[in-house]
Amino acid sequence: MSKFPENEIELTVPFHDIDVMEIVWHGHYVKYFEIARCALLESINYDYPQMKASGYGWPVVELWIRYPRPARYGQKLRILARITDYDPRLRIEYEIRDAATGERLTKGYTVQVAVDMSTREMQFGPVDALASRLGC
Secondary structure, three states: OOOOOEEEEEEEOOHHHEOOOOOEOOOHHHHHHHHHHHHHHHHOOOOHHHHHHHOEEOOEEEEEEEOOOOOOOOOEEEEEEEEEEEOOOEEEEEEEEEOOOOOEEEEEEEEEOOEEOOOOEEOOOOOHHHHHHHOO
């Protein structure tokens, strides 16, 4: 099996993402995952416009997150997104680390499935538009 793509981005925690405890509110990590996922998909030329053009949507059907350490206002984060499985579900794993120290703050994954946009039916086989970009 070939190695699937990965991509890393850097993000600085904005003030509007922290809560009264002065740490990033847990729900914002999902947004950080989405930003990293978009950059990953863009790196293989299969971002949302290309998905739409291919006739498929890829809704998230599963999400898991573990928060060992909090992120804080102004902290620079490195967010790694890597595709770890495609058969035909798409599993993307994420790691959020402090950019300065490399300490892991959060990890998680999402699972997405292909949905034919014209019929709204889930696809149970590979989608050629994505499979070809992943070398499957």
